[in-house]
Amino acid sequence: MEGPPRMSRLTVTQNEQAKVEDKVSDIYRVLVNVSPRAHSLILELWRDKHVEFLMRGLRMLAPSYHVLDANRPWLCYWMLHSIAQLGESFDPQLEEDVVDFLSRCQDPNGGYGGGPGQMPHLATTYAAVNSLITLGSEKALMSINREKLCLFLLRMKDSSGAFRMHDAGEMDVRASYTAISVASILNILDSEMVKNIGTFIVSCQTYEGGIAGEPNSEAHGGYTFCGLATMILIGEADRLDLPSLIDWAVFRQGVEGGLQGRTNKLVDGCYSFWQGAVLGLMQRLASIISGQLRSLYVNEKQDADNKTSVSASGPSEGELSSNGFSFLKTPSEGGPLYDSSALQQYILLCSQVLEGGFKDKPGKYRDHYHTCYCLSGLSVCQYSWSRDVNNPPLPTAVLGPYENLLEPVHPLFNVVLDRYYKAHEFYAGSPSANLTKPSMEESGVMNFDG
Numbered sequence: 001m002e003g004p005p006r007m008s009r010l011t012v013t014q015n016e017q018a019k020v021e022d023k024v025s026d027i028y029r030v031l032v033n034v035s036p037r038a039h040s041l042i043l044e045l046w047r048d049k050h051v052e053f054l055m056r057g058l059r060m061l062a063p064s065y066h067v068l069d070a071n072r073p074w075l076c077y078w079m080l081h082s083i084a085q086l087g088e089s090f091d092p093q094l095e096e097d098v099v100d101f102l103s104r105c106q107d108p109n110g111g112y113g114g115g116p117g118q119m120p121h122l123a124t125t126y127a128a129v130n131s132l133i134t135l136g137s138e139k140a141l142m143s144i145n146r147e148k149l150c151l152f153l154l155r156m157k158d159s160s161g162a163f164r165m166h167d168a169g170e171m172d173v174r175a176s177y178t179a180i181s182v183a184s185i186l187n188i189l190d191s192e193m194v195k196n197i198g199t200f201i202v203s204c205q206t207y208e209g210g211i212a213g214e215p216n217s218e219a220h221g222g223y224t225f226c227g228l229a230t231m232i233l234i235g236e237a238d239r240l241d242l243p244s245l246i247d248w249a250v251f252r253q254g255v256e257g258g259l260q261g262r263t264n265k266l267v268d269g270c271y272s273f274w275q276g277a278v279l280g281l282m283q284r285l286a287s288i289i290s291g292q293l294r295s296l297y298v299n300e301k302q303d304a305d306n307k308t309s310v311s312a313s314g315p316s317e318g319e320l321s322s323n324g325f326s327f328l329k330t331p332s333e334g335g336p337l338y339d340s341s342a343l344q345q346y347i348l349l350c351s352q353v354l355e356g357g358f359k360d361k362p363g364k365y366r367d368h369y370h371t372c373y374c375l376s377g378l379s380v381c382q383y384s385w386s387r388d389v390n391n392p393p394l395p396t397a398v399l400g401p402y403e404n405l406l407e408p409v410h411p412l413f414n415v416v417l418d419r420y421y422k423a424h425e426f427y428a429g430s431p432s433a434n435l436t437k438p439s440m441e442e443s444g445v446m447n448f449d450g
């Protein structure tokens with residue numbers, strides 16, 4: 001694994017980076033020569049344009065949902081979540097159409113496929129569940145068959161502890177996150193689902209400090225978010241080497257202000273969330289981090305398996321599903337571990353498309369994925385100085401006019417906070433223990449090792 005950075009990639013990075021830097025410094029040259037009003041205008045979030053772009057996308061999707069065949073729950077999530085972060089409500093007819101469509105994607109044996117009749121997949125299950133929670137109506141929340149979903153999740157669980165994305169599919173950190181995220185938010189997380197997942201994720205942390213998609217691969221922001229969020233949701237974050245994770249993550253901010261996904265690659269607006277949220281989550285792990293640093297200094301070498309009192313003694317099922325809720329009660333300490341103002345500048349100046357929507361970087365086209373994750377990253381950034389995400393941030397934390405402020409998101413699930421609270425309350429009365437579930441053998445947990 002260890003070795004020098006690949007030179008070809010470094011060369012491309014430097015050339016491309018220079019072009020982006022030129023563009024950014026052109027904009028700054030304009031900025032310093034104009035009035036404060038113009039400065040503020042340039043940093044404005046073009047809300048109406050974004051809502052127009054997103055609503056148009058949703059309406060086009062609604063009648064037939066025939067585009068991007070296997071990705072339709074994702075398109076729903078990216079658009080709905082973006083609209084919710086912008087503080088807009090949904091037209092009841094549109095909401096009804098989306099719930100009906102997603103119900104048609106729900107497999108009779110649990111989970112959601114990329115379209116009606118398609119095989120259930122963990123990624124589209126996550127997207128569908130987050131979409132329905134974002135819609136937030138009783139009809140939307142009731143439409144999820146949690147009992148069957150529980151069976152689907154157990155079917156995707158391999159004997160090693162890791163999850164597969166779909167029947168006979170690949171096992172990676174995305175699968176762990178999407179499974180644990182939906183189980184936690186729907187209050188069906190149990191010890192069977194959690195078993196050995198921490199060990200799998202620990203095995204994906206690389207020599208750089210970030211987390212890879214699978215053991216022996218390269219650390220990447222997308223997988224690092226998935227791995228860290230999963231470890232927090234299962235109460236095992238202290239099994240990761242958090243100081244080295246921070247060390248890797250803080251160096252992912254480029255001179256352009258944006259964040260890159262991996263070493264020597266270009267910055268990209270979508271990592272504003274994947275990497276920004278990782279560093280945001282770290283602010284709530286301060287006590288574990290200082291404990292790990294202390295033990296480093298006193299040279300207390302601990303076996304990773306013995307570090308977690310929670311995993312050693314086994315948490316109760318109620319405790320497991322409540323990790324996502326209690327995490328928010330831990331104060332966010334010390335301010336952001338990245339330059340929040342520079343990241344907001346990158347999102348607003350380099351990723352924002354004035355006709356509506358967001359893109360990876362100048363020279364690329366807008367799309368709904370980048371719109372969703374640039375907005376999610378911007379929201380995380382705006383609240384990065386707040387100890388409590390439930391309180392509005394100070395004006396100094398929000399770059400540009402204060403009207404730029406977005407709705408806060410739950411950083412572990414990436415759904416708007418008030419929708420999360422509604423779902424949490426809705427599903428609180430019926431935890432996993434009340435669902436009739438078979439054992440691992442009865443549910444046919446796949447064992448490819450024979």
Ligand SMILES: CC(C)=CCC/C(C)=C/CC/C(C)=C/COP(=O)(O)OP(=O)(O)O
Binds near residue numbers: 178226
């Ligand atoms: C919840 C869920 C399903 C999360 C997915 C997380 C995520 C974004 C993973 C990224 C996967 C990956 C290796 C991208 C590299 O693309 P690239 O080589 O085009 O980009 P790069 O140059 O920026 O690395």
Ligand SMILES: [Zn+2]
Binds near residue numbers: 268270271360370
């Ligand atoms: Zn991207």
